Structures are given as structure tokens and as C-alpha cells.
Amino acid sequence: MSSDTLSPSVVPRRESVRSPAARAVGATKIYGAGDTEVTALDNVSIEFPAGRFTSIMGPSGSGKSTLMHCLAGLDSLTHGSVFIGDNDLTALNDKALTVLRRRSIGFVFQSFNLVPTLSAAENIALPLTLAGERPDRDWMELVVTTVGLQDRLSHRPSELSGGQQQRVAVARALVSRPEVVFADEPTGNLDSRTGNEILEFMRTATSEFGQTIVMVTHDPAAASHSDEVVFLADGRIVDHLSDPTATSVLDRISSIER
Numbered sequence: 001m002s003s004d005t006l007s008p009s010v011v012p013r014r015e016s017v018r019s020p021a022a023r024a025v026g027a028t029k030i031y032g033a034g035d036t037e038v039t040a041l042d043n044v045s046i047e048f049p050a051g052r053f054t055s056i057m058g059p060s061g062s063g064k065s066t067l068m069h070c071l072a073g074l075d076s077l078t079h080g081s082v083f084i085g086d087n088d089l090t091a092l093n094d095k096a097l098t099v100l101r102r103r104s105i106g107f108v109f110q111s112f113n114l115v116p117t118l119s120a121a122e123n124i125a126l127p128l129t130l131a132g133e134r135p136d137r138d139w140m141e142l143v144v145t146t147v148g149l150q151d152r153l154s155h156r157p158s159e160l161s162g163g164q165q166q167r168v169a170v171a172r173a174l175v176s177r178p179e180v181v182f183a184d185e186p187t188g189n190l191d192s193r194t195g196n197e198i199l200e201f202m203r204t205a206t207s208e209f210g211q212t213i214v215m216v217t218h219d220p221a222a223a224s225h226s227d228e229v230v231f232l233a234d235g236r237i238v239d240h241l242s243d244p245t246a247t248s249v250l251d252r253i254s255s256i257e258r
Contacts, residue, residue, distance in 0.1 A: 019085070020047040021180040021212035022071050026080035029066050029235075040066040042235035043080070048180065053206040053213045055223040057249070058232035059257060065184065067232065068216050072105055072182045073097050085179050102131050106173030106181035108202075110188040112165045114157040114172075120164075121153040124171045135175050143171045147201050163194035170201055174211065181205070183215040187222055199225040220249035231256055 029041040040063045048054050048071075056064045069075040071082050073089045081090045084104050089097060106127075107113070114123045124144070125135050144150055147167040157165050166186065173181045183202065187195030203225050205211040215226065223229050224246045231239040233256055241252055 019050070020083075021050040022082070022084055022214065023047040024067065024071060024080065024082045027067065027070060027077055027082060028079040029063075029070060029075070030078045039235050041070070041077070041080075044232075044235070044237055046230065046237060048212065048214050050179075050212050051206065051210045052228065053203060053226040054215070055226040055229045055244070056214065056216045056232065057218065057220075057223055057229055057253065058238075062232040063235040064216050064232050066235075068182055068184060068214060071214065072107065073101050099131075102127055103176065104179045106176065106178040108166070108169050108173045108181060108183040108186045110185040112157070112162075112169050112189075114165055114168060116157050119154050119156055120149060120160065120168045123157070123168050124149075124153075124175050126172060127176045131176075136177075139177065140171075140175055143174050146204060147171050161194075163190055163197065166190060166194075166198050167201065170198060170205075174205055174209070180212040180214060183213060185217055186215065187217075187219065192221075195222065220244075220246040220253065223249045 023046065025045050027041050027044040028039070031038045031040060044067060056068060058064045066075065070077050077090060081088055083089065084100060087100055087104070089100070092100060115126065118126065124140065128135050144153065147170055149164070149167055149171060152160060152164055157168070160168065187198055190198065199222055202213055206213055206227070215222070217223055224244050226244060227242070229241040229244045229249055230237060231241070231252060238256055239252060241248060
């Protein structure tokens with residue numbers, strides 16, 4: 001979809017300088033105690049620039065999913081702070097955290113997480129419905145068109161293919177114009193062609209809509225759609241890679257694992 005087809009009144013304006021959409025400061029997460037103690041995150045500090053698509057990669061147990069879950073307010077830190085925009089999640093009570101997640105964060109998961117009794121349109125609008133708000137009609141139409149769901153809005157999840165269900169999940173994540181979208185292995189349950197389409201939709205959301213996306217993946221081909229890849233090992237950030245390709249990501253992973 002070409003950017004010159006997008007109405008300036010619909011697409012958020014991209015500013016030349018913006019503060020990070022999400023960041024972690026000294027993030028430490030420890031599970032267990034004594035002999036069973038495991039440090040999943042070890043004093044991690046990182047910023048995720050607004051309007052960028054960042055992938056997080058690393059070996060199993062590296063802390064990549066823990067970092068994302070803590071950034072998204074789905075898990076709490078043992079020490080340190082995480083921010084969405086200027087909001088310190090570690091300083092919020094449960095009610096305020098729920099409101100912030102609903103208004104400022106979008107989620108795309110491997111398992112889709114759609115409500116089976118709702119239509120595609122109702123699933124897309126769900127975050128706003130829960131907040132007692134209505135979606136911006138023009139913005140929702142643009143998102144739905146971008147992910148190719150115009151003729152499937154009345155269908156329930158059981159009437160949609162896996163790829164179509166994930167398109168609904170991507171549209172749902174975008175409809176409230178969140179500060180950041182977190183995607184956890186979003187193509188893990190999809191065939192390669194459908195997975196590539198989902199990643200292209202996410203790429204469009206970043207390059208044309210100015211959306212910020214942070215994705216956890218183990219797939220070098222998936223990571224190649226992002227602007228930057230951050231590599232974790234043993235709970236620490238060990239490398240960065242800008243303008244990744246599948247080959248360069250695979251090479252970097254191989255060197256880390258050695």
C-alpha cells in the first residue's frame with residue numbers, strides 16, 4: 001500500500017525527534033530463591049525508539065520474552081524500572097496499569113487470543129469497547145483495508161483461517177493507536193507465506209503509520225523485516241544489528257551461540 005494513498009487526517013504525523021516509546025532502566029528479574037534462583041534479566045537498560053520496528057532475539061532462556069512481558073506490564077521486575085512513554089510502569093497500581101495497557105499498548109501473540117463469540121469487527125474494536133470508547137471510523141477502515149479484512153468483518157474466529165485470525169489480531173493491536181505494539185512470535189503458528197504477509201502488514205504499520213513495534217522472534221527471516229535487532233544472552237544485551245537481513249541475523253546468532 002503506497003503512502004501517498006493515505007489521508008493526512010487519518011495517519012498520525014511522524015515527528016523528527018521523539019522520546020522513546022518504551023525503555024527499561026536497570027531491569028532485573030529473578031525467579032526463585034537459593035539453589036533454584038534464576039536471573040532472567042540482569043540489569044538491562046535499553047530504549048525502543050518511537051516509529052521503529054525492533055526485534056528481540058536470543059537463545060532459549062536468554063530473557064527475551066521476559067523483557068517483553070516486563071516492558072508490556074504483563075510481569076513485574078525484581079529491580080529497575082520500565083517506561084511506556086513517560087509513564088513508569090513500576091510506579092503504577094494494578095488499576096492504573098490496566099488502564100495504561102488498554103490505552104497505550106497493543107498486543108499480538110502467537111495464539112491470536114481472539115474472543116470466539118465475537119465477530120472480526122468486534123474483536124478488532126474490543127480494546128476500545130472495554131475502555132468505553134468507539135473506534136475512529138476512518139482509522140479503523142484504513143487499518144482493516146491495510147490488513148485485507150474488508151470482506152471478513154462479520155465472521156467469527158472459527159470461520160477464519162489462521163492467517164486471517166492473525167490479521168484480526170494485528171488490526172486489534174493498531175486500532176487504538178497505541179504508543180507501542182508488542183508482538184510475541186506473531187508468525188509462529190502460520191505457514192511461511194502467510195507469516196510473511198503478517199510481517200509486511202507490521203512493516204507498513206511502522207513505515208507508513210509511524211507505529212512502534214517490538215517483536216520477540218526466533219526466526220531470522222522474520223527479524224529481517226525490522227529496523228533493528230537486539231540480541232540477548234543469559235539475561236543481558238550482547239549485540240545490536242541495524243538494517244538486518246536473514247543472513248546477517250543468522251550469522252550474528254551463530255557467533256553469539258559460539
